[in-house]
Every structure is written in structure tokens, then in C-alpha cells.
Amino acid sequence: MNEEAIEKKSKAKRKMMQDWITFVIVLIIAAVLLLIFPEKTNIVTTTSWQYFIEMVWILPAVMIIIGLFAVFIPNEFIVKYMGKSSGIKGILLSFILGALPTGPLYIAFPMAAALIQKGARISNIIVFLSAWACIKLPQELVELQFLGFNFMITRLVLTIIFVTFMGFLIEKMIDWGETKKTKKEVKKRESIES
């Protein structure tokens, strides 16, 4: 194991410790509150229990789906297919590859950076990142579970429409900035030469 991996591991451990400490603090706060207001005990415990059961039934299955995709569809596969696609097909592929159940968003940043280096379009990268962030398959399933089909499907369709629009908008803005910069550089060079 190299140093970077070791450091990453200890960082993850620290984050977990923090989460457990936070949990204990919340637990203490809850206990104190319920001691002061014992009449709330029933509603708080039944609500918490109900949400706990719902999550315990769903999260392990979601984690298995994530684990399967992480192992059977490696990151290289995603990079390979996104790097060379463009147009409508590129956008579509960015959505599909982004929505595969793989890891949190911060994993996607270095992948996106690698894709830009390989010459992928900015619009595709933005769509890929947004799909990764908010239309991941497991997320949609949990959204369906807790908020219902109408909410999930409406939000999904709207997100796809607006994210596509955002992709092209950001691409245009970045292109525009670049051409302005090169024009300025050309002007500067001309003035120096003359």
C-alpha cells in the first residue's frame, strides 16, 4: 500500500469517528429533551423507529447494487466511452454513465479532469457530473421509496432537461472566455511587436 492510500484510509477512519461522536451527542441531546418533555417520548421513538426500519430494509440492498457496479464496471470503462463520444450521443452517454451506481461525487472530479485532458467536451463533462450527483440509479430508487413515483419522475425529467441546458451554457461561457483571453493575448503581442 502506498502512502497516499494509507493517508486516505486514516482520513476515512477519522471521518467515521467524527460521525459516531456526533451520533452520541445527538443521542444525549435527544435523551435530555425527552427527560424534560416526557410526553413527546412516544411520538419521537415511534417516528424514529419507523424511519429506521424503512432505511434498514432498503440501504443494504442499495449498497449491494453499488458494490456490484463498482466491481463489474471499472472507472476505465466510463473514461473510455465518454472520451470519444460527442453530440446527442455524447450527452446521452454522459447521462447513462453518470447515473450508474458508483461512489460519491468527489470520486467523479478527478475522473472529469482526466476526461477533459483526453479532449471530452465541456458540455458532456457537466452533464456527467450532474448526472453523477443527482440522478444516480440507487438515489432514484430511494427517492421513489420515500417521496413517491410522481415526485421522483417529475424531478428526474426536469433535471435531465435543465442539466442538458446547463451543460451547453457552461460550455459556451468557457469557450467565450477562452477566445476573449486569446484575443487579448494577440493584442498584447501586437502592441509589444509594434
Next chain:
Amino acid sequence: MDITTIIINVIAVSGLIVAIIKNRKKASQSLKIAGISFVKILPMMLIIVLVVGLFLGFVPPDKIALFIGNQSGIGGILLIGAVGAILFIPALLSFPLAASLLESGASIAAVAAFITTLTMIGIITLPLEIKELGKKMALLRNGISFVIAIIIALIIGWIL
């Protein structure tokens, strides 16, 4: 148990069975990743469960409705959208939280804004995003995401 839960579990189990048949080693590796992910998310999940219980027990629905209910209008949507942008909660856990908001009097639009900014925008991961993708692209992505999250929320509130 409801139908969604059953479907998700059927997908997971059948996927796992196919994986075991195809490649036993890879399948056990997937299970290991699943186990680690679950252990990682467990404390946060328990925090959310407790917070939701306290929230629904102690905060009266009319107070929630006042800030992010139907009458609160665009101000409430902007407020909860900003909260979602700042909070750093695993996306999977944002949905039960959102459901509890809805249950306690928040408007559909406010809940949509909350989920969308929570998943799309990451103030905490912004430094990493800037490092990997550059200041311009990272700031544009997060900024425009906030605007479209609000637009999506308004349309959802209008449709549903």
C-alpha cells in the same frame, strides 16, 4: 413492506446471484465494498433517524409551514435551497429527511429545492472541485446548479 422495497431487494439479490455465477471472486469483492459502504453510512443514518424523530416530535408543523410551506413562496424555496447547498449529507439519506419535511408541512417545491441543491451542489467539496476542474468551471457549475434547482423546484410546485 411496500412494493418499492421489494423491487429494490429483488434487484440486489438477483444481481448478486448473477454475479456469483459469473465470477465468484468479483462477487465477494462487491459484497465487501457493499459492507464497507454500509458501515460507513451507518452512524450518519442513525443521526438522521434521531433528528427526524426529534424534528417531527418537537417542531410544530405550523412553524415549518411558516418558513417553507405553501404560503412562504419563493423566499422559503430560496432559504431551503441554500440550506441544502451548505449541508453535507449522503444523497441517499437526503430522501428520508426530505420526506419528514414534507410530512411536517413543507411545500413540495421546497422539498424539491432541498433535494436538488443537496445533491448537486457541494460547498464542502468545492475546494476539491476547484483543484481538479479549475475555478471557473467549478464556480459556474455550482452557481448555475443553484439557479436551475430553484427553477426545477418552482416547476414541480406548479405541476404537482
